[in-house]
Amino acid sequence: MDDNSTASRTGSRSDFLSRFLEIETSLYRYVCAVAPVPQDARDIVQETALALWEHDDRYDPSRPFLPWALRVARNKVRQHAEKMGRFPRLLEDEALLDLIVSEGEAHTIGVDGRRTHLKHCLGKLKPDHFDLIEGYYWQRKEVEPLAGEMKTTVEGIYKRLQRIRRQLEACIRMQEEKEFTS
């Protein structure tokens, strides 16, 4: 993208932003489902966002934006996979992927308090678990150095991550239930 093309799109930037923000959550969910490894997901989301921005002129505004964005994302996943030499499992079974996506979109009505609950539940983690989430998800550290820092094995780190995610999910569910019953 050169300076001219950027300038030519200035007028449509707010439209794009509006559309993008509407589908951003779904895009994240999609990419993380297909390419869950943090570094891969991060790269693919960034590449997809840029591609959507750069090719916004190809988008037909009379049609829904999300399917278009997910098609772009799927292509970015493929390109990323070829570059990295590892093919995402879910792309091997597109029927299953479509099923998961379509069922996910069917559940987009109702309350969206889970992120708030997640913040609350993260706050309840004990310090070393919070450190692990920070290192793995936010600082995107490799598992091996994390294992060294935390004086455990690589497998120990994976098991802890599994447990922490389970605890967080249970905590979020409990918060939802409280919200529902109070």
Add this chain to the structure above:
Amino acid sequence: MKNPNLPDGSQLESLVAAYLDGRIGDADWEILRQLLHGKREARDYFRTMTDLHAALLGDSLSAGEALASRDTERLEKAGKEVAVFASRRTVGVALAAAACLVLSLGTWSWQDAAGKVTLARVVGATFDGAAPAVGERLGGRDFQLNGGFVELRFPKCEASVLIEAPASFRVVDHETLWLERGRLTADVKNGNEQGLRVLTPDSDVLDLGTRFAVDVVEGRGSEVHVFEGEVIASQREGAPGDERSLVEGDAVRVALSGISNLNLRRATFVHGEELDRLATPRSSADFEALASAKARMKADPSLLAFLDFESADERSASTGHGVRWVQGRLPGTTAAEFLDPGDHLRLDLDAVTDQLTLMAWVRLDKTANGINSIYHTDKWGKRGQVHWMVQEDKQMRLALFGQSAAQESQWPESKRAIIEDLGRWVHLATVYDAKSATVRFFIDGSFDSEVALDVAPPAVLGPAQIGNWQIANSRFDDRRLSGRLDELVIIKRTMDADEIAAWVEAGSPY
């Protein structure tokens, strides 16, 4: 029995976790793929966890951040405000989905996965209801083990699990066992791919490739003891993060009130090596010999006490505190177990005798202060009062007050050590003779040593504690016994080496 088929105990959870971390292998992916195709609830769970994963990645994935790098200020600002994590289900839908998942896992987990867990061995095992056969796949059934031992094989994690009666258990799936009561030892060869998980009413024990034991102690919580490797123990209903990472030598009790440290108990648990020895079948002649020996002992006019805890009446009549009735040295029999400081039985005899033989089967662990009390008269200050124990350097000691008045540090002791690391049933006997001024020690029916005394008062037996010695306002520490005690005999005469050897031979579990 509570329903252990929680989503978090499932094969699905492990597969999804491996998927999220990018380390799922071909075979496991194929299993996950089939599950996702086959069950709407499985897809809901998958989506829930990938959404959570996405949310945790959220801040670093912000597209606003990405686009901001191309000088798009508004996108940067807006991107950081985006709610990244959204599983936009209504609460009602979420609760319904969770309930469906529980039910669905209850259906397919044992059909598809737990069926691979097999019963590898039984030793003296008796069950409520139909007994499973060796080689049978276990799953979808609750088992009540009334006597003996069973060994389960979990091939996925190359785990061998030894469950000792009395116990109630259920195989949840190929890597998860529900233990409602009883105790087990686990030897996991391969915790790297799929570790073994043990759920109890109080705890959730996740193995990371190791040897450990779990003991569900009714009314007190679940104990976890780690002999090798690493284990994560947590409360079933605890807050997120309330868990302990345990390594070799660590032990905890997980209860409603929290997780507390314990001294490691190793010997009290039966390990695979010992089960090999316990598995040697006893013939009907062996049982007859034991019954005959017991009958003779009970008819001995010199007998003061014989406690084998076999009748319910005897157990219910026992007074004391905190004693737990567990399996005795022979499958299907009963022994007394002492777990916590203060646990004890009372035995109130009234006898003064020049000759005394004390015998018991025990399996012991080290205690905090190093002393395992077997029989202690409450009082210690009158000539002849008796204290029998296994001492901190692991030898058996018989002390009578006034016996060697000026040499309190040199009480008669056996030569051989009693407590071994792996643990096994040991028979202890000591024979006191005031007339010959000697104390003789026997271990497992073999003569160990004889100690000559300078002063040998008659033995005085009065109110006493078994398994502890705790005196209010005493300068002495709580002398608890950590372990099990079976078949205590107190007799007011000396028994000779042949008699003791015959007694042990008749009653030996090995």
